[in-house]
Amino acid sequence: MKTTTIKYTDLVESIAASLQYISYYHPADFIAHLARAYESEQSPAAKDAIAQILTNSKMSAMGHRPICQDTGIVNVFLKVGMDVRFEGFSGSLEDAINEGVRRGYNHPDNTLRASIVADPQFERKNTQDNTPCVVSMKIVPGDKLDITVAAKGGGSENKSKLVMLNPSDSVVDWVLKTVPTMGAGWCPPGMLGIGIGGTAEKAMAMAKESLMEDIDMYELQAKASGGAKLSKVEELRLELYEKVNALGIGAQGLGGLTTVLDIKINMFPTHAAGKPVAMIPNCAATRHAHFVMDGSGPVYLDPPSLDLWPKVQWMPDTQKSRRVNLDTLSKEEIATWKAGETLLLNGKMLTGRDAAHKRIQDMLPKVESLPVPSTNRVIYYVGPVDPVRDEAVGPAGPTTATRMDKFTEMMLAKTGLNGMIGKSERGPEAIEAIRNHKAAYL
Template sequence: MPRRIQQEDLADSLARALQFISHHHPPDFVRAMRRAHAAETHAPAKAAIEQILVNSRLAALGRRPLCQDTGVVQVFLRVGVEVQFGRRDGQAPVALQRVADEAVRRAYTDPINPLRASMVRDPLGERRNTRDNTPAIVHTELVDGDRVEVLVAAKGGGGDVKARFATLNPSDSVANWVIEQLPGMGAGWCPPGVLGIGIGGSPEQAMLLAKQAVFEPIDIDALRQRGPADAAEALRLELHERINALGIGAQGLGGLSTVLDVKVATAPCHAATIPIALVPNCAATRYIRFTLDGTGPARFEEPDAELWAGIPDRFEMPDATAVDLNLLDRQTVASWRVGQTLLLSGRVLTARDAAHKRLVDLLERGQPLPVDLRGRVIYYVGPVDAVAGEAVGPAGPTTATRMDKFVGAILSQCGVLAMIGKAERSAQTVADIRRHGAAYLAAVGGAAYLLSKAIRAARVVAFDDLGMEAIHEFELREFPVTVAVDAKGRTVYRFIEARTPAPE
């Protein structure tokens, strides 16, 4: 007899799952981060990991997103061949893509916990935001049985943009290829996290293997204790050790933990090739699995509060230097030193890719800007919409390198004093920062809810039609950052020194 499963149950389960994972890390990730924090000896990296842990606790308690990038929804369905889909409303079943999109729309527009819409249509044209984060990315596999097994993930752009693929020769070293990718990937994927490695199959199969691998439980410590049983497990151990020895560390700040685990999935391939793909998962690790058997929608249990025992509800920086942004001048910026921790209070402006492009286009046409940037600090952020009692929703930094192409014009023509983002800058940008006596400040990616609590007021001041990419003015109070590039062009990101020339 076929097993009848209602599509409404699938949609309800997906919507509930997306809300749940928006504010809950998987328990194995929290435990792994706690181990990394306990072992870390490099102060900037230890502080970054602590912020991620505090953020994890606060997001679970507040039921608000872990990260402002609430992810592209990716749904992996294993549908038993004995399953028969139906609908409670008596209508004919619809395509599973429509079911997933209905769930995404419901989850991302939930008024109690709205999630940021990041999907755009027409990728080569206007790139207009869909406003509800649809469509989902749906993968469906027919398997034996009478159940529907579901893996749902919300994958942030910072991880997927760092994905890599190559076709190696059979005599090439897979481990060496992976190690060669890490410095070029930078810190935009918010390490420490999990790397998924897909080996074999065809190109698209290798990428899918790597993507799915990052959602396997973290168990590298257990593997190390029992030893590898096959070549794939031996590769995991080798890569885990060699990657962490690179010294990239948490947020690229150095230290012991760049990866928490390395997952390897394999498939048969052509004798003349080794297709290999690499996909990282970031500090906003969000996924969950469930099974539908026809008895109703899935239920998701809250993790035991003991998971966060001992983690404080705020992050303290006793050695940080207080900075009043409303009185900031170039002399103060020049006094900052790379690696120094600051607590920022006062007004900042926000701007991401779309806003920067509009600003530079206006400059090139000789037209006035909608907001005066002289003497200001720009924060690279696209926040989540606020709910009652919030000035703004979770608002962590986005990857700064995407704005590098605009920095020369913004610094030379607008008089900006500093920028806030995450991850490293290009050699040219470092040179521009030095030339203009500016600075680049790093906030912790993956600590968005924690950081939002330092934002006391927010208003849109330009480009309202861009949604989360509009220019906002934030009022900050003790917003924590690290001086990542100082006015002399010195950078905290040591791992890039071997592959980029020093600034002139």
């Protein structure tokens, strides 16, 4: 019987290297499907959004910097062969994986954002190294260690859904009713992973793991159009793909043809009394990789060819866009803006997310003024990655704006802000505050 020895140092290095890899390389199947979506898109706004995603993706691949400033919570899926032994471990297998996460996220040439907070209900203190990760493990026959790593952003994770349906209830109806309630904060176009059966926690686990599969919807469509016989799961995937895209949510919620690039479905036997169904979206920063350790040393993934990316180079349309100087912005100027207009911003802006808003809320009753003047200023809902090399600021993109909705009235009424920049839609409470204070949301 062959026995494989996996060394501690090799596992740690493999995890760290793979997390660096997925921070700046999209999977090839994602790029291929997104390029097809770009070619078929008819909506100018959605096509522009997809062009930005593709351009950003190639820049990340070339510069080895994160695709998205939210570099995610790490998920690791292990299949441990029963003939594998481990050498040099002073702690648990999970301890070794977390050391790999720690090193991967603190790489000096591409430092990734630490987003994990301990004591989530009370102190919510950042662990500073993005640990601990979430590890799922199966013991299987064989002498290999099969590893899938993923980094899941908060915007898409927060839109996860679980329902306990009756056995005769329609999964399709539930999905089509639920997806519009998710808004665009999950950053489409992406994927929907669906788990059906098992128990509540099993359905969620299946939905998450299904997102690690290759995107192959165009291949499935070709199979169907060629007259090949499809399985019932394949038929359900196709039906959901077509009907979800027909909802018209589109890239970044801007409408258009493509909300999802693929639908994945995993199933497991369940109790006769029910039908658990879980749905987890994956965002446009689809980050995962798979590799196998055989005891021969650390694993390093081969970089993709830059030829995989389509010849799409997004640039702002300076002729059709309005230039705005944030340093002199007034409510009178804001009143001339029109919905759907593209603005080119210049000048200084504030940054802050929900944690900063909560601190401001707690601070205002105790002080006469804030440490940083905010009258007639614009705040950008963003938490950038730390800069490296000669960067002035690391990768930065907007976070889900609805997290700030509960603070919007307070911020506009008491700090003098003129506007906010964020990702996707706002709720009724925030919209009413923006309207009442004649402010703007971009």
